[in-house]
Amino acid sequence: MADHRLRLEKMIETLRETGHRLTPQRLAVLKVLSLSEGHPSAEQVYEQVKDDFPTTSLATIYKTINLLKSVDQVLELGFAHASSRYDGNKPYPHPHVICTRCGRVVDPEHTAMRELSRDVAIDTGFRITHHRLDFYGLCPDCQEAD
Amino acid sequence: MADHRLRLEKMIETLRETGHRLTPQRLAVLKVLSLSEGHPSAEQVYEQVKDDFPTTSLATIYKTINLLKSVDQVLELGFAHASSRYDGNKPYPHPHVICTRCGRVVDPEHTAMRELSRDVAIDTGFRITHHRLDFYGLCPDCQEAD
């Protein structure tokens, strides 16, 4: 579906452009994040990276993910009572469908709200119960403080 | 704006209907959550409750909030790297505008996405940089497992 190789190259290029080193551990993390169709947690990335790189630490996974976040090469889906899930394929805001039972995270094919919810249900087979829509930015006071 | 007294009564009624006791501490939490125009954190609720009730513990605040969540009388806005914020006035899903600098949470007046974002910016004065839209429900596998 998505061109994973291109994503990986884009990540690597971005790290270079921003003056960061490409260590083997980092490369392994980039690969998992760029190749994964799913939305893995840091722990899941860790498990995969350990296969080829047994000495890797979870801390390094987090550090690499944070680095990628800082250069907008990975999207973090943060939750209050569960670990964050990461999307390295589409590192820009887009809708997600999240199973409240098993935690599965799916990207709906369609991407406009009453009808959108219905479309998402049809696309994904989920039984939609609720949603979350947040806008982020600078409040008036914080714009002044710039 | 919102009818806070009605919200408080609704909360109390719901607790009664669901067989829960109304302790003074609980009542204090309900008041803060129902009266607040903002979207306080558990800590902020705690600070307010302590004013009238110095012996109250943060644990009790959390327990009460969780109780209210379980009967759909408060909406939790969960974040990965910050404490959750709670809305006792509108305990159903609705858009929020969140300042990425100071954490301020505002309810936009308008509520349909390209244009919605612009409307929200006009309504709130925020400079919108990104958004989050999640749908929650049961994935196909979990529907079967019911």
Next chain:
DNA sequence: ATATGTGCAAATGGTTTGCAGTGAG
């Protein structure tokens, strides 16, 4: 060569939990 990255282990911080004591119904 040298600063950046790694890995360990300890710290963090919001939230939850166990349990003995308290009080609402």
Next chain:
DNA sequence: CTCACTGCAAACCATTTGCACATAT
């Protein structure tokens, strides 16, 4: 009178951090 609730302190757990060592550039 009883059982749900409170408050304390300890536990939890995802994530972050400090630091000595290693290594990409």
